Amino acid sequence: MEVRVREGDSFSYYGRLFMVPLELITDSNEKVNPTSLKSGTKIVIPGYVSVPYTIKEDDTLWKIGNENNLQIDAVMILNQMKDPNRLIPGEILYLPERIAKQNVSSKLPFGSGILVKQIKTLKKFYPFINVETIGTSVLGNPIQEIRIGKGLKKVHMNASFHANEWITTMVLMTLMNQYLISLTNRTAYRGINTINLYNETELSIVPMVNPDGVDLVLNGPPTSRRDEVVNINEGSNEFVHWKANIRGVDLNNQFPANWEIEQERKEPKSPAPRDYPGKSSLSEPEAITMADLMKKNNYDRILAFHTQGEEFYWGYEGFEPPESEVLAKEFERVSGYKAIRNVDSHAGFKDWxxxxxxxxxxxLELGRGINPLPLSHFNDILQKVEGIFLAALYL
Structure with a gap:
């Protein structure tokens, strides 16, 4: 929602008027110097939309404000009003409305196209987030990163390395959306004051590492690749169990952490719906994008969202620091998930x-059942993983 600066206005006044943390207003208007506001300058108020209201015969600004729990000046500044008594019945007045419900849909599975639109919507409503395309998939679909917060501690989370684990994207996007609502509404998230997390932590999210694969599972193969992927899928047009990228390479077997072991022992020796580690490590653009992101940023910890087992893995070949065990115990406590230090697996993103x-x-292995997990499991998964999401930020 946009308002225009009046003489005497300030960011701190907007924060009090709309009950939004000052730092969110500042970060939503990075190109504006808050110490020298000029009248008429457009200012974005995050977490709000303007809704039309038809003025009634007996309306006053005080009555409208009282009925909608709004300060009068919030209505005046949005409508650029100078006289609070000048209301004309039948005319349209715009009222500021706080966004209290999530914008991310959890009712239907969504692929890369809808994800891009949802990220664009979130950026519009919460302009203090930063969105960047960090790479592209085999088919040229964007791999986007979202960043929230200004703190020194840097935490990264990602989802949908595996195509038929698309529900992880929905879970991670919903967690992020709830975090944003908590920030702008100044409400606690499971008892946690989130504005402190915002100031202490920078959260990086890549919600869909494997957009081509997710689209394949949900929508079937693109015309340009139909023959190739059907052949990889052993002649079947059913892709529900497909985990790999569009070229039949398992992206979570692509990283140079004893990759040669996985190459030797994995059953598929050529492109397959799952498990094939590729001809070499980091051969696929999606894996390269994630490796480059890690190298360019000094992340303090990372979480990769997968499905199956209600457990999580936190060690690799003894390279994990003592801090990992502290985090693992807290994750276990807040979620009920089982913490497993080591498994006989290599070449994964977390391993590397x-x-x-x-x-x-x-x-993180979300939920239990048969992949892809049905949406009927969504709320249960979300409830259990919320604690891990927050603990990764507050510890």
Missing amino acids: YIQEFKRPGFT
Whole structure:
């Protein structure tokens, strides 16, 4: 929602008027110097939309404000009013309305196209977030990163490395959306004061690492790749169990952490719906994008969202630091998930991150059942993983 600066206005006044933390207003208007506001300058108020209201015969600004729990000046500044007594019945007045419900849909599965639109919507309503395309998939779909917060501690989370684990994107996007609502509404998230998290932590989210694969599972193959992917899928047009990228390479077997072991022992020796590690490590653009992101940023910890088991893995070959165990115990406590230090697996994103940076890394296995997990499990998954999401930020 946009308002225009009047003489005497300030960011701190907008914060009090709309009950939005000052830092969110400042970060939503980075090109505006808050110490020298000029009349007429457009200012974005995050977490609000303007809604039309038809003025009634007996309306007054005080009555409208009281009925809608609004300060009178909030209505005046939005409508650029100078006289609070000048209301004309039948005319349209715009009222500021706080966004209290999430914008991310959890009712239907969504692929890369809808994800891009949802991220664009979130950026519009919460302009203090930063959105960047950090790479592209085999088919040229954008791989986007969202950043929230200005703190020194840097936490990264990602989802949908595996195509038929698309529900992880929905979970991570919903967690982020609830975090944003908590920030702008100044409400606690499971008892946590989130504005403190915002000031202490920078959260990086890549909600869909494998957009081509997710689209394949949900929508079927693109015309340009139909023959190729059907052949990889052993002649089947059913892609519900497909985990790989569009070229049949398992992106979570692509990282240089004993990749040669996985290459030797994995059953598929050529492109397949799952498990094929590729001809070499980091051969796929999606894996390269994620590796480059890690190298360019000094993340303190990472969480990769997968599905199956209500457990998480937090060690790799003894490279994990002592801090990892502290985090693992807290994750276990707040979620009920089982903490597992080591598994007989290599070449995963988490494995490589721990080996490369000697910092805490986690693979979260959400939910139980048969992949892809049905949406009927969504609320249960979300409730259990909320604690992990927050603990990754507050510890």
